Amino acid sequence: MTDADPPPFYQAHIFVCTNRRPEGHPRGCCAARGSEKLRDYMKARAKELKIPDIRVNTAGCLERCEFGPAMVIYPEGVWYRPTTVEDVEEILQVHVIGGGRVRRLMLTDKDVPPPKG
Template identity: 40%
Template sequence: MVQPKYHVFICTSCRINGQQKGYCFSKGSVDLVQRFMEEIEDRDLSGDVVINNTGCFGICDKGPVVVVYPEGVWYGNVTEDDVERIFEEHFEGGNPVKDLMI
C-alpha cells in the first residue's frame, strides 16, 4: 500500500451520475488535474504525491478548489500556472503557498 506524503483532492465538479459540470469544471479543473499529474511525473514524485478528483466542496466561488492532506490546506482559484509553485513551495519546500490559501 502506498503511503504518500501528500494526498491532493481537486474539485472537478463530478456528479454522482459521473457527469462533470459545474463551476470548477467550467474553470478548467480537469486540465488542472492533468497538470498536477504531469508535474508528479516530471519531478519523480509518484510515491509522494497522490491526486484524486472530487465532487463539489461547496465553495464554488473559490474554484477551482484544491485540498492537500495531511495538513488540510485549502487552495482556491487555482490555475495551471499555480501548479509549479505548489510543487516547489509546498510539496518540495514544506511551506504552503500563502497567497493561494483560502
C-alpha cells in the first residue's frame, strides 16, 4: 500500500471457498468439506458480534483444494483451513477482533497444491 492508495473499504475482507467439484474428483473441494456452513456461520457470527468494517464473501476455487475448506483474510493475506464452527469462532476472536493469528489453522507456503499435470 502506498500513500496514494485509498484506505481499505473493509478492515477485514474474508473470502471463503465454496467451490464444488464432481464427487470423487482427485483434488476434492471445499464445499464437500462443509465450507458453505462455515461461511454462513462466520457471516452470522460477525454480525452478532457487531464487528465493524467486515465482509465475508463467497469465493470460487482458491486453488488450495487439498487443504480445504480454505479461506483468506485481507488485507493481511492470511490463509486458514477451518473445519468446525469452533475454528471459525477462534479465527474471528483471535485474528479479526484481536489482531493475532491462529497458527494451528493457518495455511503456509508449505501448503501448496501439487503441480498441474
